[in-house]
Amino acid sequence: MGNRKKTAIIVAGGSGSRMQSAIPKQFMDLAGKPVLYHTITAFTAAYPDMEIVLVLPEQHISFANNLLQAFDTIPAITLVKGGETRFHSVKNGLQQVKGDGVVFVHDGVRPLVSPALVRTCYEAAFSHGSAIPVIDMKDSIREVTGEENRAVDRGRFRIVQTPQTFVSSLILPAFEQPYDPLFTDEATVVEHYGHFIHLVQGEESNLKITKPLDLVMAKAFLDLRG
Numbered sequence: 384m385g386n387r388k389k390t391a392i393i394v395a396g397g398s399g400s401r402m403q404s405a406i407p408k409q410f411m412d413l414a415g416k417p418v419l420y421h422t423i424t425a426f427t428a429a430y431p432d433m434e435i436v437l438v439l440p441e442q443h444i445s446f447a448n449n450l451l452q453a454f455d456t457i458p459a460i461t462l463v464k465g466g467e468t469r470f471h472s473v474k475n476g477l478q479q480v481k482g483d484g485v486v487f488v489h490d491g492v493r494p495l496v497s498p499a500l501v502r503t504c505y506e507a508a509f510s511h512g513s514a515i516p517v518i519d520m521k522d523s524i525r526e527v528t529g530e531e532n533r534a535v536d537r538g539r540f541r542i543v544q545t546p547q548t549f550v551s552s553l554i555l556p557a558f559e560q561p562y563d564p565l566f567t568d569e570a571t572v573v574e575h576y577g578h579f580i581h582l583v584q585g586e587e588s589n590l591k592i593t594k595p596l597d598l599v600m601a602k603a604f605l606d607l608r609g
């Protein structure tokens with residue numbers, strides 16, 4: 384597989400309102416290290432030449448010092464301030480991407496992503512232009528419309544994860560489009576720009592720390608992994 388320039392944009396510019404914690408969840412302790420330490424380490428472990436762009440809330444840029452102290456060898460990280468929505472945070476991060484290469488956009492609060500999944504996404508994006516990890520649904524689902532609801536076939540749906548990975552020539556122009564509230568991830572932006580989205584198998588363990596129970600589950604997973 385070719386060796387293109389690789390940039391991981393780790394988006395951690397949110398406030399974590401659903402976590403209801405004193406400090407944003409991306410800086411909280413997970414098995415003795417900040418959540419973001421685990422996330423960044425997965426990317427540098429996947430590829431030592433990975434460039435890291437870390438998007439942080441403007442009012443919490445100072446937390447970066449604590450974060451960097453968690454590393455034995457501090458990786459080269461470019462810090463960027465976050466925007467009003469995830470889309471705007473990603474757009475700020477993309478300004479650091481120069482020239483051709485592969486761009487990963489990953490939620491800072493998905494610290495359990497494996498280096499193997501990062502490599503799978505790189506190789507698939509290299510071949511197909513994009514790579515979006517997805518997993519099957521385990522629960523039954525219903526579509527609710529006002530007072531009505533009906534069962535739908537869960538086999539037709541997938542749960543979408545990150546890292547959402549693209550060749551730079553695809554994601555950079557897509558993010559020049561005006562913001563639309565339906566842009567909940569990068570795949571929606573690139574699809575709206577007119578490109579097919581290539582799916583790859585994600586990981587059950589690649590959970591997004593959104594609510595307090597997610598942090599408990601992430602810790603249990605790391606304890607099991609040892």
Ligand SMILES: Nc1ccn([C@@H]2O[C@H](COP(=O)(O)OP(=O)(O)OP(=O)(O)O)[C@@H](O)[C@H]2O)c(=O)n1
Binds near residue numbers: 472
């Ligand atoms: N303006 C924003 C909003 C979100 N994010 C990032 O996007 C990822 C996924 O978002 P989410 O889990 O919703 O995080 P928050 O927006 O922080 O949480 P909440 O919605 O509960 O406030 C997180 O790593 C978050 O920091 C971001 O970089 N910039």
Ligand SMILES: C[C@](O)(CO)[C@H](O)COP(=O)(O)O
Binds near residue numbers: 543545567
């Ligand atoms: C990008 C994402 O993690 C894919 O599942 C998700 O869309 C982020 O959603 P959030 O509401 O911003 O947490």
